[in-house]
Amino acid sequence: MCAHILKLRTICYLEKEGICVQTQITNVIDSIDPKNIRIKDIAKKAGVSEGTVDRVLHNRGKVSVKSTEKVRRVLKEINYTPNLIARTLGVNRNYRLVALTPDPNLDPFWQQSFEGIKAGEAQLVQFGIHFNVEYSFYDPTKKETFQKAALEIFHSHPDGVLVAPLFYYASIPFFKELAEAKIPFILFNTHILEAKALSFIGQDLFKSGNLAAELVSIGQPANSTFAVVHINEDLPNSVHLVEKEKGFRDYFVSPGNSHTIKTYVLNNTDIESFQESVTKIFNDTFLAGIFITTSKAYLIAPIVKKINPTIRIVGYDLIKENMDCLNQGSIHFLINQNPMRQAKLGIQALANHLLFKKRIPSLHLFPLEIITPQNVSTYLSHEGNLTGITV
Amino acid sequence: MCAHILKLRTICYLEKEGICVQTQITNVIDSIDPKNIRIKDIAKKAGVSEGTVDRVLHNRGKVSVKSTEKVRRVLKEINYTPNLIARTLGVNRNYRLVALTPDPNLDPFWQQSFEGIKAGEAQLVQFGIHFNVEYSFYDPTKKETFQKAALEIFHSHPDGVLVAPLFYYASIPFFKELAEAKIPFILFNTHILEAKALSFIGQDLFKSGNLAAELVSIGQPANSTFAVVHINEDLPNSVHLVEKEKGFRDYFVSPGNSHTIKTYVLNNTDIESFQESVTKIFNDTFLAGIFITTSKAYLIAPIVKKINPTIRIVGYDLIKENMDCLNQGSIHFLINQNPMRQAKLGIQALANHLLFKKRIPSLHLFPLEIITPQNVSTYLSHEGNLTGITV
DNA sequence: AGATGAATTGTGTGCGCACACATTCTGAAA
DNA sequence: TTTCAGAATGTGTGCGCACACAATTCATCT
Incomplete structure (x- = not known):
């Protein structure tokens, strides 16, 4: 039968230099492959039946203290890992x-x-x-x-x-x-x-906001103003957005910081008034960058680009609309949530x-995967x- | 036996608004779950034995044209996908x-x-x-x-x-x-x-170089000079590095480009002379950023930082040394090859x-995973x- | 028609596990 | 000693597949 397996592991490349071929030979004689111990093997080793081993393994009870001990001892000795494939085979419940x-x-x-x-x-x-x-x-x-x-x-x-x-x-x-x-x-x-x-x-949404802050501010001049924009969300009810904003603002709380952060909540119930309000907001304030906390960056990116193409925009997720903006240069970074x-x-x-x-x-x-046009x-x-x- | 499975898929949330609960009930009566067709089922349906189906499935030959046809027809009708788990169970060979x-x-x-x-x-x-x-x-x-x-x-x-x-x-x-x-x-x-x-x-190593170029140049002023640095490599024999450099240079071949690219090949056979030559090179030329094509960025990043901390460094891979540099601010971006x-x-x-x-x-x-301190x-x-x- | 061998087809087994069921073993009561 | 629960233990089966082997059919020749 199987057994007498000869395993040969070779690490070799320095022969010239005298360290020579380093070969490790493992001889597995007539014993079970340690990788592949079955319940049957445990039973044999413990001198009990497979059923008993099964009961011990699954704590089904109905095993004498003596048998339990015998099985436990074998289990401790060898490192039994059930064959996950075989385990599922018999399961026919849905x-x-x-x-x-x-x-x-x-x-x-x-x-x-x-x-x-x-x-x-x-x-x-x-x-x-x-x-x-x-x-x-x-x-x-x-x-x-x-x-x-x-x-x-x-x-x-x-x-x-x-x-x-x-x-x-x-x-x-x-x-x-x-x-x-x-x-x-x-x-x-x-x-x-x-x-x-x-x-x-x-x-980690806090770190996510942190990263957004880094991306929006890389290479930007001192004393810049950045905006956090939430679109179409019931903010107080949405933990995830609050957490992102916290992380974003946290990044700028450092000794040498000179930047200013503003927060906007926008709703695009109807498109025209949405566009108007967006235009108004970003015309009024000079912003160096905008962080949109949802995957809706594509709703404002083209508008912002018309106002000022140098405003850096950071948003979320690889949805088609966002990727279009990325390729057209109106969105500069996306964070992929996958x-x-x-x-x-x-x-x-x-x-x-x-x-x-x-x-x-x-x-x-x-x-936190950073996505750029490249x-x-x-x-x-x-x-x-x-x-x-x-x- | 099994059968009479009642599947219920519910899509429901607009009840108030009249669209109401949209429920789709699928009744699988006395037939095999389409997800779970066995060779046995195919055999029964085709009126042949399991062995014949097996032979057809594996092109083992020794099947009459008539039987082959019968099996093929059934296979076309139902969409048989072998149970991968069961398939491996019987495999004894190592x-x-x-x-x-x-x-x-x-x-x-x-x-x-x-x-x-x-x-x-x-x-x-x-x-x-x-x-x-x-x-x-x-x-x-x-x-x-x-x-x-x-x-x-x-x-x-x-x-x-x-x-x-x-x-x-x-x-x-x-x-x-x-x-x-x-x-x-x-x-x-x-x-x-x-x-x-x-x-x-x-x-894709070309794209990788492309991305490195983007990272090294983001937010940098016009007319900057960037360096590609290969460390410790037999360049002509190493396709992967050449490809990365090609991609890097390709990024700057665009109509409005005003940047300059230089290439250096360094060998650190002994540490002192390596440090000297690095210091000399980066003192001689004013560089806005450096792209190291291997995971060895940590070898030069601290030296460069001493010369000029604003020089942006882009390297490869999440090895400990590089991450230390990232956290200390001497490396600014890493591309993770995973x-x-x-x-x-x-x-x-x-x-x-x-x-x-x-x-x-x-x-x-x-x-191409972009790694930053954040x-x-x-x-x-x-x-x-x-x-x-x-x- | 019967014999023979090749072509075709069918059956059985094991893989490792879980679980149902059968069997044996206890010790206490009759 | 016998009886008999109840505890403890052992045995058997199926899951779906691959593969070995057994059984059958078929064509061909004597």
Whole structure:
């Protein structure tokens, strides 16, 4: 049979210089490959049956103290790691997941997150894993739609939930309910600390604002004025935007700082009056740079460029409209939140938790990706390659 | 048995406004879940045995035209995707991979790539996949060590190879041999087009130089002078550096450009004379920015800062020394090549090819990640999270 | 028609695990 | 001693696939 495996690892390149070929030979004789210990092997080694080992491994009880000890000792000796693939094979129950996000039809940003969820689902299917993801969408401008959807999800008793909880106060009771019902849930995009979620996946928004400040001010003269602009948002209810602004302002609180920061909140209920007010604001004040806290930078960038093309604009996310502005030079930097990868990872994390019973990190912070006209294309071609084993 | 699955997908949030709850109910009655078609199901539908379906699926021959037709028709009708997990279960053989890279002990950059390979291997082990990765290292400054290692690898007849081929001409014959012996190989970090590799994983180096030019010149006054610096490299033999410089210079070939570009090649055989020559060079010419084409920016950044702290420095990679310079303000931008993720993906790609028999893209270009003092920490915390299902 | 060998087709097994179920072992009560 | 729960332990099965091997069919020749 197998056994008698001869492993040969060679590190060699200095032969001439006398250190010569450094070869390490490992002989694995008639023993099990240490990488590949089965429950069966543990059972044999402990002198018990596979069933007993299984009971010990899963704390199913009904094992005598003596047997438990024997198994525990073997487990400590060898480093058993269950074969995750084999583990899922026998599982034929269907896990039902629900994803709750803003409606992708209302915002290209959430369209991308939606794509990520689908990619995650597709990947699991490919591996023969029975995960059904259902989608529930809400209107990001109306918190009642979130509450309603949340209630329905709770009543449908899913096996796991993935949520982008834009509304702070509206989401708290939902998470309380989920926790009580022991339904695992993962947050992405926006972190709600009190939620006690299984995991949060997203960026550090304070640092994100920090970075925006750096980008907007690089190479700018002293005594400049910068603006923070929130578009179309219910600011007091939106933790994520407040956090970004805090980070932005924090960057300028340093000994030698000479810059001035202003904040604007804009609503584009109708386009004409929006354009007017934008024009008025940016004509009145001389700004060296503008930081838009949402993915809506494309709404004001072209207007600002007409007023003064040297005003530096920093926004968020690789949505088409923003990239057009980037290429035309009206937006100078974008910070990519990578909603697609966030969402995909969310699904994967739920699978890891429910199915593979892996421990998943309670915090998965994404890097703050800086996008410029020169590197934007490299991000696009990369986004498509979301497949792989893992992720 | 199973069947009678009731799927319920709800999209609901506009009830008040009359559009009401939009519910889509899918009833799957007594039929197989379309997501989960087995070979057995195909066999039943085609009226043949599982063995015949298997033979058709794998082109093993020994099937009559009639049976082949029957199976093909069913396959066309339903969209069969094999269960990748089950596929690997029965595979008993041990695949032997060899990774050929510069010696990690000589360069922290290659240390990171080494970590990535190990991470990839570890992940496969966790999934119970029998992949043994052996390592073979060469001295990146001596092409003979590459040639020697390559020869040994070829003679050991591995199942797959992952290579970072820094030497252009020295590597061509190796790849020819591998191709003739039908040993699949994947390149990473440096692309050798003629190699006809299974896949290349890495960055577009021309664009990388392009981006460096953008970073070095943002917010700089007109008529500035910038330097391209190659450190410790056999330039004519190193395609990757030449390509980066091309990209860098290309950026400044535009109608309105007023900048000047200079190129320097430095060798730090002994530290003192190196420091002297660096000091001399950068004292002689007034430079607005410097682009170092390797991960060695930390060797000159502190010296340059002493001469003139406003000279902007752009380098490569998140190695400790560079990050220290970044935090101390002597390096202003780094472009992250993500050697860890590149290498890990290389292993995964080989597994996908050999084991899962998935098609893998012949080109996997990584994004050009811009690192600044403000976002460097977010990349570090993220690097650790390399696990997941995929990748 | 019967025999023979090749072409085709069908069946069985193992991969490692989880879980259901069957069996054996205790010790206390009858 | 026998009986009998209940605890402890062991055995068997399926998950979907690949591959080895067994069984069948078919065409051809005697």
